[in-house]
Amino acid sequence: FYFYTDTPEQYPDGPHFSMTFYTSVLGIVSAVCSMTGIYSYQRFMQHWSYRKLLSVSNVVFAVLSISDVIFFARLNKKFGIPDHAFVLGASALEMLVRQWMWMPGIVLNAQLCPKGMEAIMYALLAGCYNLGDTIATNTGAYLLETLGCTPSGGVNETAMFENLWIASFVSILLPLFTLLLIPVLIPDSLQSDRLLPEGARDATMGSLWKRWTGQVDQPV
Numbered sequence: 140f141y142f143y144t145d146t147p148e149q150y151p152d153g154p155h156f157s158m159t160f161y162t163s164v165l166g167i168v169s170a171v172c173s174m175t176g177i178y179s180y181q182r183f184m185q186h187w188s189y190r191k192l193l194s195v196s197n198v199v200f201a202v203l204s205i206s207d208v209i210f211f212a213r214l215n216k217k218f219g220i221p222d223h224a225f226v227l228g229a230s231a232l233e234m235l236v237r238q239w240m241w242m243p244g245i246v247l248n249a250q251l252c253p254k255g256m257e258a259i260m261y262a263l264l265a266g267c268y269n270l271g272d273t274i275a276t277n278t279g280a281y282l283l284e285t286l287g288c289t290p291s292g293g294v295n296e297t298a299m300f301e302n303l304w305i306a307s308f309v310s311i312l313l314p315l316f317t318l319l320l321i322p323v324l325i326p327d328s329l330q331s332d333r334l335l336p337e338g339a340r341d342a343t344m345g346s347l348w349k350r351w352t353g354q355v356d357q358p359v
Contacts, residue, residue, distance in 0.1 A: 141290035142211070142300055143226075150296050152213055154222035165230055172231040176238025189243050189325045196239035197318055203232050204311045211304040243330060250334040282306050323347070 141149070143156045184192055206229035209215055215225045244264070252260040283289065286302040324347065326334060 141292055141296065142303060145290070145292065145296060148294055149292060150290075150300065152216075152297060153300070154210075154226070156223070156226075160223065165226070168227055168231055169234045172234040173238055176235035177242065179235070180239055180242045184239065184242075185330055188327065188329050189247055190321050190327055192239065192243050192330070193321055193325060194318060196236055196243075197314065200233065200236045200240060201311050201315055203229065203236060204307070206233075207307045208304045208311070211300070211307050246330050247325075247334075250330075250332075253335065279306070279310065282309060 140161075143154055143161050144158065145153045145155065147153075147155060187195075206225070210222075210225060210229065215222065248260055248264050283303075283306055286306055288299055288303050288306060290296045290299040328334060
């Protein structure tokens, strides 16, 4: 927040975005691009396999996120790209790809949900998402403090942002490790394929744990 909105007195080399631009303009652009991401998924990707879509979207998102490193390192100014245009373009593309990453998870959850357990399964999905978000937020805060990125809105905070690009780079690398787990945890199936056998009432049927322990499920 401070990096984007600090005044010239607080951060001379900053982008100096107004509150209107930071909250309203970026928010509207993100919302529009989010809807575009859902449409493009529905139009072009709904018949891809889970593994293909999750792998492609994660890699594309990581590549696009490099723009954050460039922006925090202020390299876009050296390339002659205005801050407002750079952030709008990067935010738009990142939000679009986020929907490609989110939608297959929703579809997969729906496919693996036994009849009559919809509320429980959705609550489980939301709980896991919120838990992951909380862990990521606290870990990110610790990393920023370790790197000395602790601005407070005071005068001449330039030194507080010198290592911000490092934190951004770390946030790009860590999610890429999930690519190694996709072949293990994600079924090699199309999103339109039925994943649970007819009559299945167990949400853990065919789970990784049951396969490892040799447990066999019988449909009801």
